[in-house]
Amino acid sequence: MPLALLALTIGAFGIGMTEFAVMGLLPDVAAGFGVSIPMAGYATTLYALGVVVGAPLTTVLGTRMTRKQMLMLLMGLFVVGNLLTAVAPVFAVMLAGRIVSSFAHGAFFGIGSLVAADLVAPHKRAGAISMMFAGLTVANVVGVPFGTLLAQQINWRATFVAIAVLGVLGFLGVARLVPAQPVKAAAPMGQEIAVFRNPQVGLAMLMTVLGFGGVFAAVTYLASMMTEVAGFAPSSVVWLTTVFGLGMVGGNLVSGRFTDRHMMPMLYVSLIGLALSLAAFSFAAHDKAAATVTVALIGAFGFATVPPLQKRIMDQAAAAPTLASVGNIAAFNFGNALAAWLGGIVIAAGLGLTAPNWVGVGMTVLALGVAILAGALERRGGRSDRSGADERGGRVVAASGAGAGAGSGAVAGSAEEEAAAAVRG
Numbered sequence: 001m002p003l004a005l006l007a008l009t010i011g012a013f014g015i016g017m018t019e020f021a022v023m024g025l026l027p028d029v030a031a032g033f034g035v036s037i038p039m040a041g042y043a044t045t046l047y048a049l050g051v052v053v054g055a056p057l058t059t060v061l062g063t064r065m066t067r068k069q070m071l072m073l074l075m076g077l078f079v080v081g082n083l084l085t086a087v088a089p090v091f092a093v094m095l096a097g098r099i100v101s102s103f104a105h106g107a108f109f110g111i112g113s114l115v116a117a118d119l120v121a122p123h124k125r126a127g128a129i130s131m132m133f134a135g136l137t138v139a140n141v142v143g144v145p146f147g148t149l150l151a152q153q154i155n156w157r158a159t160f161v162a163i164a165v166l167g168v169l170g171f172l173g174v175a176r177l178v179p180a181q182p183v184k185a186a187a188p189m190g191q192e193i194a195v196f197r198n199p200q201v202g203l204a205m206l207m208t209v210l211g212f213g214g215v216f217a218a219v220t221y222l223a224s225m226m227t228e229v230a231g232f233a234p235s236s237v238v239w240l241t242t243v244f245g246l247g248m249v250g251g252n253l254v255s256g257r258f259t260d261r262h263m264m265p266m267l268y269v270s271l272i273g274l275a276l277s278l279a280a281f282s283f284a285a286h287d288k289a290a291a292t293v294t295v296a297l298i299g300a301f302g303f304a305t306v307p308p309l310q311k312r313i314m315d316q317a318a319a320a321p322t323l324a325s326v327g328n329i330a331a332f333n334f335g336n337a338l339a340a341w342l343g344g345i346v347i348a349a350g351l352g353l354t355a356p357n358w359v360g361v362g363m364t365v366l367a368l369g370v371a372i373l374a375g376a377l378e379r380r381g382g383r384s385d386r387s388g389a390d391e392r393g394g395r396v397v398a399a400s401g402a403g404a405g406a407g408s409g410a411v412a413g414s415a416e417e418e419a420a421a422a423v424r425g
Contacts, residue, residue, distance in 0.1 A: 055106025
């Protein structure tokens, strides 16, 4: 393994920790600034919105820099943002720090993936990219519980200081270990934008907003639900976040194994499982054992949606995937922000601390509906394309096993043809 991958993994670990650590710190942050739990939830909402804005913006700005320089700049922003969060004298400054650090998120993963792929032989690129993203998953299993424990032993500000230290290590690692690379020529922006004319690209991003957003409706207020509803001691939040992280890692790994072969079925199963888990959590949150099991299921089914959602957007924007891929990262975080905001609204309305779970159910069911619609449109479009090809060639495709296999290839090919046609148009 090239040592440069370790630098990228450390950076991904720090970013994952700063994104998810708030779910275990929310009561402490609220108490520290004298604000309500729903108000403290804006620390999640604004971070996610910062990723939505920052991902495409920093990607465009990065075309004038080498990838190494861009990664160093992003790590610098990350450190500044977390230090500002740690020393914030008032809540508004703390939120500003969260926004600054969020600007590093989307572009780091996008550019870091390209760098990781260039560090190894072509047949090892997927493994190199997954190695970098392992930092994000491990952050949920190790980093978030550690951050919660640190907050309980010292205070929540110490957690963000520790995250900033990780950012410094990531910066030094990139500066020292990542090889210098020339500026890459950017794809024509018109070509990147043209893929959005394909309705399936828009549907794929809508699935991402609604599907993964459902997870954050519950997770943002997890600490409050587990302590004030389930009756856990505040110290228990440390291992409860570990349970969530283990579920996330397991769901992500299982989904990744099946997504290449059965993408849409995997998406349907994960969304149905997530909706059922969120609904169950509204009742299970009143029992410690049931709540623990359900938290693991939310993590597993929630992050099982990630591989098919990401692969879907890449398939549908195959002609020019860069902007669409970055946009999908923004879509993930827009869904997070929307869910956290809606969850705060239902709590503030007096519907109880478990009410955000029903927000998540609603978002996930809508995502499932969009997925079913997208699949139906794709199948109908594939049949229409095959029928037209048969008429033009004067041939009839027999409904045999071999014909079915060729038909599935035509469906996959039709998505690429649609994207190419959109670019030509």
